[in-house]
Amino acid sequence: MVAVNRPKVTFSLWTLVALVVGNAVGAGIYTTSGFALADLGSREWVLLAWLVAGFIALAGAISYGMLVRGLTESGGEYLFLSRSIHPLAGFIAGWVSLLAGFPGAIAFSALAFDAYMRSAVPSLQALPLNALALIITLAAGLLHGVRVKAGNRGHEGFVSLMLGALCVVIVWSAIRFFTSATLPVTTELSSGPFNVFVFANTLVWVSLSYSGFNAAAYVAGEVEDARHIVPKGMILGTLLTMLLCVLINAIMIYGVEANAIRGRPDIATQAALALGGEPARRIVELMIAVSLLTSITAMTLAGPRVYAKMADDGALPALFKQYAGLPPRAAIGLQVAIALTLIMLSDLRGLMSYLGFTLSLCLAMAVSSLFVRHYRFGERPASMWYPVAPIVFVGCTLLFACLSAINDSRQFIAAIPTVVIGVLAYFVSVKSRRMK
Template sequence: MTDRKILGLTSSIGIVISSMVGAGLYTTSGFALADLKSPALVLLAWGIAGIIALCGSIGYGVLARQFQESGGEYLYLSKTVHPAVGFLAGIVSIVAGFTGAIAFAAITLEASLLDLSKSLDQLPAGSIASTVVVLAALQHMFRVRIGSQLQNAIVLSKLSLLLIFIAVAFAQFPDQWESWKSKTSIQTSSVSLSTFATSLMWISFSYCGFNAAIYCAGEIKNTEQTVPRALLIGTLLVVGFYWCINAVFVYAAPYDQVAGQEQIATIVAGDIGGVWFAWLMGLVIVISLYTSVSVSMMIGPRVLARMAEDGNLPGWFNFQGETPRIAIFLQAIASILFIQVTTLRELLTYLSFTLSLCSAITVGSLLLGRHRNQIRLWQKIVASFFTLATLVISFLGASRNPRESAAGLVTILVGLLIYWLISRRRMSVNQD
């Protein structure tokens, strides 16, 4: 049997960072600023969501020490709660966590690329996004090491360019930060709890990749130590980075210019450094979003492969050599279908709600059954805070966006239906 443990700490941290730093970073603050009407409230939301994500990374790290195989929430919940709950988490991960996330990043990448080159406007809508998905699938279809090394190089390039952006922006502070100079007031009287929760839910989606390394844990060296460290280190780096760059987004440009805008990053870059700087930011966004598509294409099919290995999906989803090639191919097809039928804001709300529920249930499992007496008191407190905060934010946000949240619940119900059909089929086979 081939030893698939070839990824080290650097690659694992790279997986976490590239999963987190993606489409949500470049779009969310524009939407949040329009709803919250205050740069300070937007930064407060990013800070709260960052603390919640850090608590989540600790909770997932505890689970990763106990279950050192690939599979993510599917594996954890199957082992700790019930196979039906694990199967449901696997379906949610596949549909929302990877297929939907790939589509969201690819759609945002297309919009950013069209801003860079108007000559591409004549191409059919969704064609660039679909091409990006195909390229990412080809990158990871054959060799794990080559795909991960290319991933690391791209991640390093995008972080370097983003740090340059932050340095240039802070060099102009406070003289050229328009919203900072105008002392935009906090209009808390016009912001309801459900409105703030919706922005928190969107922002939490930008942190969702804090658990990314768990999905390929079976291919990581010294899994018990490396995965928890990668989750915590990667999340800490991104939390600090997010807070700095979003301070630029919400304070450097005039409020009216960026509130509600999908392309807030390029707008702010143009305000700071002119057309050339906006073009450079657009290039950074394209690179960054490609890494988001790429890493989801790398880790998503691992969940399919694990479910196939356990007999919950057809065997052809499993590994063929170093990679689960058929699963990668089908993941790409499903993502392209998502690209054709969804809009950016609808997809953001759907993904945020659905993935938040799944994460809350997973970390909450630490407080149940076999785990309850095996983890330390401070870990219980962290798990309890993450679970409660995530559920409250999700349901308050759902009350303001019932249609997209209902789609998340439909995903869950469909997962339960599929599990019931598979269980019945197994019973029939066993009886025969």
């Protein structure tokens, strides 16, 4: 009989770093600042938002490292909450991951991939609307569904290609900034006084670009010496992500007139056009497409491990379990199916607001389980950063989420049905298990 819940050790430190970076450096890094600039009216406030969100994510990565040292299985938020607080809390987190977290983020990246590829290669515009988004989502599912090692190597290759391209773009842009008399562009938009509620809403958006800091925790059960390797992978990956996010966004918002990118999702291509003309625009669009591809493959790799863990616990049908040495194929298929549905039903900005708010609350709940384990089980993390890092992460995340909800209540209202359906699904799951 094939063993369940004991997958082979297949994830190295570099794989984990690539998983974090690939998960984080997706659509948000190239689209958020245009919306943020429209709301905040200042380049400096936009960059500050990226820095603040980066430090909050770093506190989150350190906190997740503490959680993994105590719980070295795969599963992420579902595992932490169900083992520390209550199975219902874990189920809701897993349910959010299933309905919104991973499929929604995949749909978000796939839609952006579709837009950038059509612009970079005009002949692709003859394809039906969203066809490329659907194709790349299916392809990512096939890549990770065949063999675990093949999926890992493919993802590592895409991330290496992306990092190389980003380094070239950063160096080339730096040269342009130092040699051009007209750069950086510093003229500002006319805006009112600083609004903390608007800044909080921007942070919720920006946090979506950093939400991959915890990606390595989803595959902890497939890592040798997970207690040490997984925390290191999350911290290194988050630091690299933070560096890339700040540098790339500084190039974009200081490389072009503010009015040309205000409120636009294609801020990266507008900046490339201003800095290097049409050839630069095409190159940057292809680079962004590769970045989005890494985001899609990272989430296709990580997400199904959550559903497989839920199936191990009986919270989902046994069909979605992961067997030793094999990828969780049924779970991958389920996630791909939901992502395809969202691609056909959603829009880019609506997905970004909903995902940023919903996922930030789940992350805060997971990190708060550190305090629960401390006071409930007497497990105090052996880290110099406890309790500072989790307090910073949970406090800042909840504060900015609340301020954002006050500024735009639609995000909060949109999250309610997901949670309510999750609660109902949990009790249906419990009842079905009792009847067996």
